[in-house]
Amino acid sequence: MPFTADAIAAQQVQERLKSLFGSIHDIEKKRGSCEQSIANLQKYSAEEKGQNSQKSKSLIKAAMVHTDAEREAIQKALQKIYEIRQIKNERRIQARTSAANKESIRRGTWMKMLQTSAQTLPLFVGKVGEKVPPLCGAVPQDKNYVGKVGDMVAALVKGREEEMWILAEIVSYNTRTSKYKVDDILKEQNQKDRHTLSKRRVIPLPLMRASPETNPEALFQKGTLVMALFPQTTCFYKALINKPPQTHVDDYELLFEDPSYPEGFSPPLNVAQRYVIQCKEEKGSSSSVQEDSDSDS
Incomplete structure (x- = not known):
């Protein structure tokens, strides 16, 4: 008996969760090494007052190596989280377009989902001096950027009395006309609330958070x-x-x-x-x- 799309998606999610579990343990291990390196450097600096510059350089180098290792482990775990979210999002979009789908989500539930989505938005973790990528925090998208299906955007639509910017979700993008089809986030089951808009009427939301401490x-x-x-x-x-x-x-x-x-x-x-x-x-x-x-x- 062939696997259903839901079963395949569930299997893909489980595989990534298993990998994520291992990555989290790896992060803790590398964090311990990083903290120990920093502690050694601080102890030496306090005791020797920087008299042996070669020793200081060696300890600094070791701390940087362990810090990079921890950062790479974190990025590996974040990548698995991105993949899990993408798999679930694709399944949700497929279910939404299914004729058999009659799901209706209440407004209060949507508000909680939007809050959770914001809280779990990935945090940009870059190398020292690395430039913040587009759609991270306040950094806008590139000029030729095209949002992916399922991404949330701000869309300028014609309301009952005036134009308004609403929270919407990308349904598709037509490369020939350079226009998006987007759905009102609260009325995704109602095709009347689907809008076809030019790129200038659509602003992609940030895909990552920026840290005020580092960026x-x-x-x-x-x-x-x-x-x-x-x-x-x-x-x-x-x-x-x-x-x-x-x-x-x-x-x-x-x-x-x-x-x-x-x-x-x-x-x-x-x-x-x-x-x-x-x-x-x-x-x-x-x-x-x-x-x-x-x-x-």
Whole structure:
């Protein structure tokens, strides 16, 4: 009896989980060696006060070797996590397009899923001096970048009264027309909420978080005007950065534009790195969105 797609996907996930389990043990082992090397260096520096520079260089070199080994082990584990997420995402997309699929996810469940997605977004761990890649933190995508099926994006669509940026998911990309098909993240079962949009109407969300301790340049700085997902909604609005993340687990503290307040901005609200993107001004957007909407399917 042939294996079903679900069974094959489950087997692939189990294989990677087994490998991930081994990688985690390897990380702990290499971390112990790294910490010991650093402790030896600190002890020597305190006792000898750097009198033997050759000895210092040797200890520094050993610490760097162990640090690189730990970093490589972490990256190996992260790669397995990426693969597991991709397998599950592909199966979810296939199930969504199946005629037999009648699943309906409640709004509250979606909000929890979005929060979990932001918390588990991979953290960029690079070598000393390594340049932060595109779509890490505040670093935008390359000019010719095309998002993958299943990736989440901010999409400019025509609403009931005005255009709005919504959280959406890529369904497909047409290389001939350079247009995306995206689904409203909350209404993926409803084909009426599928939009065909040009690339300028779609902004990919970050694929990795940036650490303020190692790559502060990859984060939006205080006072920067951005677009961000308003808490407990799936719409992006303009906001000012009030406080960037201080550690790799922190959110941005934002002041959303809100004319109902005397200052014109809301009280500070926290938003995860994944849902804070560059502010994009729309010029002549009404006609463009109408043009895009004419080709919706």
